[in-house]
Amino acid sequence: MFDSILIANRGEIACRIAATARRMGIRTVAVYSQADAQARHVQACDEAVFIGGPEPKDSYLRADVILQAALRTGAQAIHPGYGFLSENADFAHACADAGLVFIGPPAQAIAAMGSKSAAKALMDKAHVPLVPGYYGDTQDTGFLQDQACQIGYPVLIKASAGGGGKGMRIVESNDAFPAALASCQREAASSFGNPLVLVERYLQKPRHIEIQIFADTQGQCVYLFERDCSVQRRFQKVIEEAPAPGMTPERRAAMGEAAVAAAQAVGYVGAGTVEFIVEPDGRFYFMEMNTRLQVEHPVTEAITGQDLVEWQLRVAAGQPLPLTQDQLQIQGHAIEARVYAENPDKDFLPSIGHLDVLQWPEHVAFEPGPVRVDGGVREGGTITPYYDPMIAKLIVHGRDREDARQRMLHALAAVRATGLHTNIAFLGRLMANPAFVSADLDTGLIPREHDRLFPTPSATPDRVLALGAAAILCANGLSSANPGSGPSPHSSSVGGQQASPWQQVDGWRVGGTYQRDLVLQDPLGEHTLHVQRQGDQWLLAINGQPAQPFAWQADPRQPQRLHIRLGSDPAQGDVQECSGDAYLQGLRLDLYTQGQRHTLQWQDPIALATGQADDAAGGLTAPMPGKILSVSVAPGDAVTQGQPLVVMEAMKMEHTIEAPHDGIVQEVFYAVGDQVTEGVTLIALEAGD
Template structure:
């Protein structure tokens, strides 16, 4: 066994690898970019080495810098985690040439599965079933369109070298094929360095089921059962679970055998995942093989009781697998939810900024257990545009699926996170959704259950507004009337007392969709609160740290309130409410964006293409600008018919969140 391991990755997987390596008595080396100097994975390792600037291309994708860091620190092995260089055959070869162990499969196996097209050809020869489609090297757009027409719509265009939902487009008709192909190719070239694609029949209501395989250098190859990863957004997984609901022993055997056959066909060694798409009638087809550890591996660990990272390290050191296929059994059910810095209500756009608060409930552990978190960021960290916006993975285990689902629901409701937008509330709605609860799963579940998962905004209950008002008063140094701390010295009381007995205050708040004006008055020792000049109700409150309790009329509310600047995040009865305490001076002066009518950048990024010019007339929904941010393309569409008044940026320009991109006037005559 080697004694020093360099972890060529970041975030939660780097933290997880470091924890396992430490438990095994290994010395660990972290690498970091300029954006990661204070990150958790750096502190988790014994030694850390800077490898470059914040962009992945100048740091985590630099094989030369990582190998030099390994040489400088005396590392004998390099674990690539997932993403970045984990499926890079050239990097695996470079490690071998430098005399270092690459914790992963042989370079030839990575190369064989690195091209989706070549992998499908190989799998076909190995007898693994394939989705009907074109997987060849001919890439002329006209030829690909002909193949799509022959396959029949809808079709799926997919980057041959891709993964993680990037470089993938569903095309419903031949007329939409050319634009989707161009967009898919741009994203594929940016993410993977290759714009080659394949075209397949898009299956209706499919499930995404994958098999965890493991092989060693002694000729042993096994599978550790399946994971259901059907619940996805933007073709990226949101919820993973093991075992797959409704899986029969016969189907599990058939899929496991196919996965092992796929691994053996490429001389596989280490941890890998064979991904299948499955139809409702039970037929399944090979999609791809991920030649690395997967983000969702903890659910497999939870149901089998084995540490897959430890297995990786031992296999890489030449040791045999610790168990045979017939020694593996399934225990209970596990669910994993990916907590992202993103806004589900805005198309799951990543959210950039400072993570002010991140608190998990006391029953959550960062080790193995019924409720576990794998996390790579902490309160005070900044979510940057350079990397995947994942905050943490929440993994729960139960005796059965329903117990695991309920544990997940309770834990999600108890997490406190403020600063950036997150998908935590959305995950809670997903767990409570009737279709998910009944395991009626397919890759279109989120779209199918849209109305339940994205309910219309509701007016914030008045007792919650009372909590907000109490927090604002407390932040301004106004204690609650009758505070015992001031009982002996009334002159020290900061409770709004006036010599006339009267105190009046108006607090403008906004939840992003509507404005609310709270009126507060004190007459003697009695406080009242009104909403939008409605009837006044008696108000009393107590504040203890973040915990606030308020009584408004006959109603009571309690919760936790976090005030950062002029933003209030309230956690009440399992729900998060976010309010902006609006600046009354700005409201009074009527300040507004001088580029009124402009379409703004949803996040920092790069303009890839501009489809319009000043003077053009566009229809509602027309594509205007294509941006790239966080390795994903985002198309800005016209919100209404109108005339383009001005275009503020050109292709290649960098933009910041909120920058006006285009000024769009109203259609003539409106």
């Protein structure tokens, strides 16, 4: 076994590898970019080496620098994780040339499966079923368009060297094909350095099911069953589960044997995943093979009880597979949810910034168990524009699918993450969605269930608004006395002695009463809350309603946890009580109560009086930091609502900025190739007549 390994990756997978290596007594070396100097994976390893700037091309894609770091620190092997250099055959060759073990498959296997087109040709020879399509090297637009017509619309254009959902476009008609092809080729070249694409029939209501395989140097190869990864957005997985709902033993065996045949066709060694697209009638087709460990490997670990990273290390050291096919068994059901920094309400646009608060449920440990978190970001950390915006993976394991689903619902409800947009609430809605509950799964589930998954915003309940008011008052140092009981607010005692009224923080005033208007804004508008101290109690009026007695209490051990009581007569049913966690950062108020998150904006008159500038009227702003790829308009051009104006690249994805209304372009502030920051105005647009 190795004494020392270098982990050529970052984030949660680097932390995951470090944890297993430590348990096995193996020393670990981390590498980090300028953006990751304080990252969690740096502290998780025994030693860390700086390798360059924040852009991946200047750090995590620098094979020469990573090899030098491994040799300088005495590492015997390099674990590439996933992404970056994990499926780079040249890097695997370079490791061998440097006398280092590449913890992954042989370079020739990576090369064979690295091109989707070449891989499908190999699978055809191995009699693995394929989706009808064109997988050749000819890339002329007219030729590919003819192929699409022969295949029949809709078709899927896919980057041949791609992965992770990047470089993929669904095309519904012949007229839309050229523009979709050009966009796909640009994204493929940017993300993978290779514009080559393939075209195949787009299957209706398919499921995405993948088989985990493992092979050793002694010629043994097994499959560790399947994962259902059908729930996707932007062709990227959101929810993964194992085993696949509705899978029969016969189909599992057929797909497993096909996956093993695919691996053996290229002389595979190590961990790999053979991905299939499955039609409703059960017919399955080879899609691609990922020659690395997958993001969703924890669900396989949960149902098999095996540590796949440990398997990788043992196989790379020349040891045989720990178990045979007959010894592998499925135990229960596991679900993984990918927690992303993104805004589901804006087409899952990545969110950049600081995680002011990041708290996982108290019963969650960063290790295998009924609930598990694989995370690479800590509270106070930053989601940058340079890497994938995944915060962590939340994994649950239950007796059966329903038990696992309930565990996931409870775990998601207990997560606290503020400072930027996340998909946590969306994941909770997915778990509760009737289609997901009944396992009516396919890759189009999210758009198909759009109305349920993206409900129309509703007005914030009074009890939640009152909780927000209590949070602001607490932040201002005010406390609440029990309404109608206890000593006078200005005659209480401390330590058995009479306290001075100047020590009270209950809103008492010498000449008059404490009164204040708090304006809180939700997606539907503003709410005015009038708070007043009267005698020995507080009163609260919401949106002009009659004032009601109001009291609140904070947990001394967890100041963010509040309990409020609004109203005076429980017998009449007019008392509302609410408990929850409240986080006030600047003017943003995040309230977690009854399994839901409510985000409100506090319209603080003092802050508003500072004259903070709004976005330029009529302007179109950059939704996040990125690079301008194309500008299709010039000053003086007339545009119509929805017309594409600018295409920018951010986090290796293309985003099209469209005209919000008809108008005339007044000014274009940036040109192709310019780097822009989030929120800058790209185009000044004057509304048309």
